[in-house]
Each structure stands twice: as structure tokens, then as C-alpha cells.
Amino acid sequence: MKTNRSRVKSCQILLRNKDSRQVWMFAVGKDKLSFSSEVSAAHESPLPAGTRQRDWQELLQPRLNIACLPSGLVFVRVIQLPAGSADEIPSMVEFELEKVSPLPTAQVVWTFEVLERSPEGLSTVLVVVAARNAVEEFLGGLEVGGFIAHCLDVPLVRELRSLQPTEDGIWILVEDSQSERTVLAAWRVGGIWREVTLIRLAEGDAGAEQLLQQLACGAWGGELAGWLQAVPPVHLRGSPEAAHLLTEPLARWQGQEVQVEPRLAPQVLAHAGATYHLESAASSLVPPEVVARHRNQLIDRLWIKGLGNVGITYLFFVFCYFAVLKYQEHQLDDTRAEAVSLGKTYTNTLQLKERITVIQGQIDLRFAALNAWRAAVERLPESMTLSRLNFDKGRTLKLLGTVPAENIPDVTRFNSELKKVMIDGQPLFASVTPANIRSQAGPSAWDFEAVLRRSESP
Numbered sequence: 001m002k003t004n005r006s007r008v009k010s011c012q013i014l015l016r017n018k019d020s021r022q023v024w025m026f027a028v029g030k031d032k033l034s035f036s037s038e039v040s041a042a043h044e045s046p047l048p049a050g051t052r053q054r055d056w057q058e059l060l061q062p063r064l065n066i067a068c069l070p071s072g073l074v075f076v077r078v079i080q081l082p083a084g085s086a087d088e089i090p091s092m093v094e095f096e097l098e099k100v101s102p103l104p105t106a107q108v109v110w111t112f113e114v115l116e117r118s119p120e121g122l123s124t125v126l127v128v129v130a131a132r133n134a135v136e137e138f139l140g141g142l143e144v145g146g147f148i149a150h151c152l153d154v155p156l157v158r159e160l161r162s163l164q165p166t167e168d169g170i171w172i173l174v175e176d177s178q179s180e181r182t183v184l185a186a187w188r189v190g191g192i193w194r195e196v197t198l199i200r201l202a203e204g205d206a207g208a209e210q211l212l213q214q215l216a217c218g219a220w221g222g223e224l225a226g227w228l229q230a231v232p233p234v235h236l237r238g239s240p241e242a243a244h245l246l247t248e249p250l251a252r253w254q255g256q257e258v259q260v261e262p263r264l265a266p267q268v269l270a271h272a273g274a275t276y277h278l279e280s281a282a283s284s285l286v287p288p289e290v291v292a293r294h295r296n297q298l299i300d301r302l303w304i305k306g307l308g309n310v311g312i313t314y315l316f317f318v319f320c321y322f323a324v325l326k327y328q329e330h331q332l333d334d335t336r337a338e339a340v341s342l343g344k345t346y347t348n349t350l351q352l353k354e355r356i357t358v359i360q361g362q363i364d365l366r367f368a369a370l371n372a373w374r375a376a377v378e379r380l381p382e383s384m385t386l387s388r389l390n391f392d393k394g395r396t397l398k399l400l401g402t403v404p405a406e407n408i409p410d411v412t413r414f415n416s417e418l419k420k421v422m423i424d425g426q427p428l429f430a431s432v433t434p435a436n437i438r439s440q441a442g443p444s445a446w447d448f449e450a451v452l453r454r455s456e457s458p
Helices: 056-060 089-100 130-144 153-161 205-224 238-252 266-279 288-379 405-419
Strands: 010-016 022-029 035-043 062-069 076-083 108-117 123-131 151-153 170-177 181-189 192-200 233-235 259-261 385-392 397-402 429-434 436-438 444-452
Touching: 035 266, 056 151, 056 405, 062 130, 062 266, 076 089, 089 108, 089 123, 108 130, 108 153, 123 130, 123 153, 123 181, 123 192, 130 405, 151 153, 151 266, 153 170, 153 181, 153 266, 170 238, 181 205, 192 205, 205 238, 233 238, 288 385, 288 397, 288 405, 288 444, 397 405, 405 429
Parallel strands: 010 062, 062 151, 170 233, 233 259
Antiparallel strands: 010 022, 022 035, 076 123, 076 192, 108 123, 170 181, 181 192, 385 397, 397 444, 429 444, 436 444
16 A cells, blocks of 8 residues: 555554553555454553564564554544645644644644545544643553554544545544543534534433533534534444443434444554554654654664674674684694604604614615625636625725736626626616736736615615
8 A cells, every 4th residue: 555654564553441452463565454463461461572662673664653542632623724735734724723722732732634625625624632741641651561652543533534424413422441431522514524522421420411511512502603503313333331321311402313323343443543644644643752752762772782782792702712712722732732742752753763774774784795795706707816805884895806817807807797786676886996906926916896886765
């Protein structure tokens, strides 16, 4: 449904009756207002949590809160205004307000509703006036219960708007509230609503007499104003108790039978009130300063909660940071202790490795010596004599011996063969120096050196 409050997503209306408080909730759609749920609570009990003021949800999904103002707190009058645009009506009503208000205008809050437009071009406007202090006290009571009202509605006025009369008459709408009985008397004469009055009735027969006196005053006023020639039929809407109390006195006063009708169901009135306030551009009975205060309180509360949530989040992350830091410190201490333990093991391992290397070198040297001795012995010609064979620094093999002068070529051949000795596919000697032959009396002396080929240990 198209509304003046286009961002409103839901609406709820609160009514205080004799026994309890009822709240009707409606979902606001594009084309209609649909009933959602209904809750009730005793006067002394708090309202359900879902009906109270929300915080962030009020910004994301705005909700219109309407409270039904007791009819005993308001004053109503109808006035006839000349034809004009809808924007001109508020200023015209304000101009007439001093004439119809029972209190100075500075002490009241007011609103209006256009009831109908006559063929003559006049607009019949219903003016609703309430004392400012009474409204503020009523709103304060609602705030204590957690219900923040954005608009105030009067059920009797809403039921009057629901009337679709086709003939003249007096409509008596009776409301039995928590502490009193209120009657709205609406006079329709000549196809126009001439007078609308709210009357607070006393208990019992005194209330019936009071109503008759007010109706008599209304009749005299109509005769003096020239719009009433005869008292029209009376229509009574109220509870069975009210009908039993008022039907006979009203019939006696009017002179004919009173037409008794049931009042509209509270849910129907709630739907009508929600529809009106969603579509109406008229001001509400809620004072502007109260609306501003509620708005400021909501913003302040959101800021405080937002800052509180930020603080809690910050403290949470700080706690997590210190928890992670403590965990990392604990892991670091464990790593350090493990490193110290591994350091000792590593040192012992290095020492053991060095020992193994030394032992392996010794073993390799022994095998190399044996291989070199074997190679030299196997390839030594019979004509040559090996006098001495030793190692220098574990790598250099020194061979010394003698050879007859006529067999000196055997020394060169022996030297060449040692260069070709292979062990496991690798040369045994990295290098072999040429033989040094020294001639002398008798056999010649010879010597040369062979450097062993050794692989480096890892």
C-alpha cells in the first residue's frame, strides 16, 4: 500500500481496556496492510519483548507504533470550512482552534480529520484536542512499559469514520474504558455532520440522565443555529451493559425506538487506525518535542550501544591477541628447550662423526696401503729388488730398490704399470712420478713416488 511513511515495514497499535492491554501487529505491504499477530498482557505485567522499542532494527526496518488514547482525555468538535486544497486545511483549522479549544492553545495538542466534503463545497472537519500535560503523562506511562508511541489514535473517532450513514440521525458510540464510560454523540442532519461531542458519563442512572441533558443541549443549540427542525432517529453502539442502561432513557427522550447496533471489533478498529495513520499526512497528538526527544534518545542509545559493542569487540580481540601471544611464547620456550636439547645431541653427533671420519680414514689408509703393497709386489719384475716401501702422510707411497744395470728398462716399465693400476673401476694412484735411477758400482739404485687417489669423506 502506498503510504506517506514509505520506509515503514510494520505497524502495531496498543489498546488499554478494562482487563488488559492488547497489541495488534500488522505487516505493511505495497498494496495492503495485513494482520500479523495479536498479544495481550495484564496492566501490571510488562509488554512482550517483541512489542517494545527496538534499536538497530528501527533503522533497518522502521515500525510505526500507535497507542489508543483514552477518549476521556480528548475533546472533539466539527467545523465547516470553505473548499480548499489539502495543504490549506491545517492553517484554516489552526485559525479556528481558539474558538473550539476548551484550553488555551499553548496548553493543548491537536489534530484533525476531514470527514466529508458537501456538495456545496464545504469541508466537514473533525478537530481533536487534548491537554498537553495529560498526553505527556499518558506517553510517559507507556514509556515505562517500553512502548514508544509515534502516533495517538482515538477508537471512538475511528469508529465514527467507519460510519456510512444514508439518512439523518444521532449516533451514540459508547466506550467502556478502564476507569470510566465515554460516549461520542454525533449529529447528522441534512446530510452533514453538524455536531460531535464526547461526554464522560457517571456510573448508573446518573450517567443516563447526564447523557439526556447533553443531548437536550445539543438539540437546543441545533434549533438556535437553524439546522435542526426535529430530533432524528437515535442509533446506539455499545456493550450489552451500556445498551441495557441507555436504550430505555434514549427511547423515552426521542419518542421512538432506539436502533441498537454492536460496536466494531477491536481488531477492525486497530486495522482502521493503522491504515489511517500510515496514509494520513495530518499531525499527530504526540507533541513535536516528545517526538524529537524519542529520536534523540534512540540515536544516543544506538551510539552508546555501538561504542559499547566496539569496546567489547576491542577487548575481545585484545584478549585473543594476548592469548595467542602467550601461546606463542609457550611454544617459543618449548622450541628453545628443544633446541638446547638438540644442541647437545648435535654436538655429540658432530664429535661422533669426526671420530667415524678419523676411523674411516684409518681404515681407508690401511686398505690403500695393502692395495698399494699388493699392486707393487704383483707388478714388480723379478729383475728388480724392492728395498723399502713406506707411506708419507698417508697419501704418498715411496718405493726404493736396486736393479742390475742391464735391467734398467724394467724400472721404467714397472713405473708405467703402476700408473695403470685400477681398483673398483678407479685408478689406484692419482699420480706417479718418473723413476729416478742412480748408476753406481754394482746394481743401480732406483726410486719414485706414487700419490694415492682418495675420495673425500662426506
